[in-house]
Amino acid sequence: MTEKTARIDFRENSRNASPAVVAATQNSTRTALRKRAAVVAEFGEERWQELRKAGHEIRMHALTHLDRYLAMVEEKVTAAGGYVHWAKDAEEAREIVLGLATERSVRSIVKVKSMVSEEIDLNPALEARGIRAYETDLGEFIVQLAGQRPSHITSPALHMTKEEVAALFCEKLGIDACPIPEELTEHARLRLRPEFLNADMGISGGNFLIAETGTLLIVTNEGNGRLSTSLPPVHVAVVGIEKVIPDWESAAVLLKLLARSVSGSKITAYSTFITGVREGGPKEFHLVLLDNGRSRILADKVAREALLCIRCGACMNTCPVYNQVGGYAYGAVYQGPIGSMLTPLLLGTGLAGGLPFASTLCGACAELCPVMIPIPEILLHLRKRFVEGDTFESPSVPGILKAMAKLGRIVLGSPTLYHLGGRLGKIFQAPLRRGDWLPSLPPPLNRWTMARPFPAFQGGFRGWFKNRKAAVKQAEGKLHE
Numbered sequence: 001m002t003e004k005t006a007r008i009d010f011r012e013n014s015r016n017a018s019p020a021v022v023a024a025t026q027n028s029t030r031t032a033l034r035k036r037a038a039v040v041a042e043f044g045e046e047r048w049q050e051l052r053k054a055g056h057e058i059r060m061h062a063l064t065h066l067d068r069y070l071a072m073v074e075e076k077v078t079a080a081g082g083y084v085h086w087a088k089d090a091e092e093a094r095e096i097v098l099g100l101a102t103e104r105s106v107r108s109i110v111k112v113k114s115m116v117s118e119e120i121d122l123n124p125a126l127e128a129r130g131i132r133a134y135e136t137d138l139g140e141f142i143v144q145l146a147g148q149r150p151s152h153i154t155s156p157a158l159h160m161t162k163e164e165v166a167a168l169f170c171e172k173l174g175i176d177a178c179p180i181p182e183e184l185t186e187h188a189r190l191r192l193r194p195e196f197l198n199a200d201m202g203i204s205g206g207n208f209l210i211a212e213t214g215t216l217l218i219v220t221n222e223g224n225g226r227l228s229t230s231l232p233p234v235h236v237a238v239v240g241i242e243k244v245i246p247d248w249e250s251a252a253v254l255l256k257l258l259a260r261s262v263s264g265s266k267i268t269a270y271s272t273f274i275t276g277v278r279e280g281g282p283k284e285f286h287l288v289l290l291d292n293g294r295s296r297i298l299a300d301k302v303a304r305e306a307l308l309c310i311r312c313g314a315c316m317n318t319c320p321v322y323n324q325v326g327g328y329a330y331g332a333v334y335q336g337p338i339g340s341m342l343t344p345l346l347l348g349t350g351l352a353g354g355l356p357f358a359s360t361l362c363g364a365c366a367e368l369c370p371v372m373i374p375i376p377e378i379l380l381h382l383r384k385r386f387v388e389g390d391t392f393e394s395p396s397v398p399g400i401l402k403a404m405a406k407l408g409r410i411v412l413g414s415p416t417l418y419h420l421g422g423r424l425g426k427i428f429q430a431p432l433r434r435g436d437w438l439p440s441l442p443p444p445l446n447r448w449t450m451a452r453p454f455p456a457f458q459g460g461f462r463g464w465f466k467n468r469k470a471a472v473k474q475a476e477g478k479l480h481e
C-alpha cells in the first residue's frame with residue numbers, strides 16, 4: 001500500500017480467485033462466526049449492544065481529540081525513556097525503521113503480526129538492506145514461508161488448509177510434517193525459538209496506545225508478541241495515529257469487544273502492556289507514529305468513522321462478497337468491508353476507487369462491527385465521491401455513466417419524468433426482454449449485464465401505489481368505526 005501500488009482491479013481479481021482459496025476461506029469464516037455468536041450470546045445481547053455503544057463512543061472521543069491524546073502519548077513515552085518518531089507517510093516510516101536498524105548494525109529481526117508494517121511494505125525494504133525479518137505469528141510465519149501476503153487481517157493464512165501447510169513445511173523446512181495443527185504449531189515454535197534468542201531488534205505494531213500513561217497494548221494468542229518485544233535489545237513499534245485511546249478504562253471496554261469479535265474468546269491469551277523502557281526488557285524503545293493518509297481521512301466527516309476500526313476482522317467473516325472471492329481479490333493489505341473503505345481512503349487516488357463497489361450493501365458487516373462503524377453508509381459515500389470524480393477519479397468510469405447517474409437523479413426526483421421514463425423504458429426494452437429479465441444490454445450498460453441480468457421494467461408502480469394507499473385508508477377508516 002505504498003505510493004508505488006498498482007491500480008486494483010477487483011473485478012479481474014475476483015474472476016481469478018482460486019476455488020480452493022474460496023472454499024478454505026468460507027470454512028474458516030464459518031467457524032469464526034459460530035464461535036463469536038456463542039460468546040456474544042453468553043455475554044447477553046443487551047449488554048453486548050451497550051458495550052458496542054461504549055466502544056463507539058470511546059473511539060469517537062479519541063478521534064475527535066486526537067491531537068491532544070497524541071501529544072500526551074509523546075510526553076509519557078519520552079518520560080518513560082522511549083523515543084517517539086513521527087512519520088507522515090509509508091516512505092518516512094520505512095526510513096525511520098531502516099535508519100534505526102542500520103545505526104545499530106541489525107542483521108536479524110523478529111516481528112509481531114502488524115498490519116501497519118504490511119501497509120508500509122516494511123519486510124521487502126528490510127530485505128533489500130540485507131536484514132532478515134522473521135514473522136513470528138503462526139499465520140504470518142506460514143504466509144511468509146509461502147511467499148504470500150495475508151488474506152485476512154486477523155487470520156493471515158485462513159485461505160490455506162492444514163494439508164497445504166504441512167506440504168509447505170515439508171518443502172521449505174525440510175521436515176516430515178503431518179497435517180495435524182498441534183504438530184505444525186510445534187514445528188513452527190522450534191523453528192522460531194532460536195530467532196527470538198538471536199534477534200537484534202523486535203518490531204511490532206500495536207492494538208491500542210493508552211494516552212494517560214503512554215502505554216502500548218499488544219494482544220496476541222501465541223505469546224510471540226511478548227517474546228519479540230522483550231528478548232531483543234531494541235523494540236520498535238510502528239503504530240497508526242488512530243490507535244490512541246484515552247485511558248485504561250477505555251482499554252478494558254475495547255479489549256472485551258476485540259477478543260470476542262476476533263476469536264470468539266472472552267479474552268485473548270496474552271495482553272502485553274509496554275510503557276517506554278522497562279527493567280529487564282529491551283534497552284531501547286522506539287515508537288513510530290504513522291499518519292500515511294489518516295489525517296486526510298479525518299477531514300472527511302462521513303469517512304472518518306472508518307478510523308474507529310479496531311481490526312477485529314468480524315466484518316470480513318460475515319461479508320458475502322469476501323466469502324465469495326477470498327482476500328486476494330482486494331489486492332491490498334486490508335480486505336473485505338474494512339478494506340473496501342480503508343484502501344481507497346489511504347491510497348487517496350484512482351488506484352482503489354472500485355473497491356467501495358465490492359459490496360452488496362446488505363449491512364451484515366455493520367451489524368457485527370464491535371465499534372458500530374456505519375460501513376454501508378461510508379461505502380455509499382465513497383461511491384459517490386468516486387462517481388463524482390473526487391479524489392478517486394478514475395478512467396474506469398466512462399463519462400456516459402456519470403451523465404446517466406445525473407440524469408437518473410433528475411428523473412427519479414420528478415413524478416412526471418419518472419412516469420414518462422417508465423413508458424419509454426418499456427418501449428425500448430421490448431427487443432431485449434426475455435421474460436422478466438434483460439440478459440444483455442448494449443455498451444456501456446453491459447458492464448452490469450456481463451456479471452448478472454438486469455430486471456426488466458415492469459411498470460404499474462403508480463397504479464399499485466394508488467391502490468395500496470386506498471387500501472390503507474380503507475383499513476384505517478374501519479379501525480375508527
Ligand code: SF4
Pocket residue numbers: 261308309310311312313314315316337338365368369370371372373
Ligand atoms: S470495520 Fe468493524 S468489524 Fe470490520 S475489522 Fe474494523 S472493527 Fe472489526
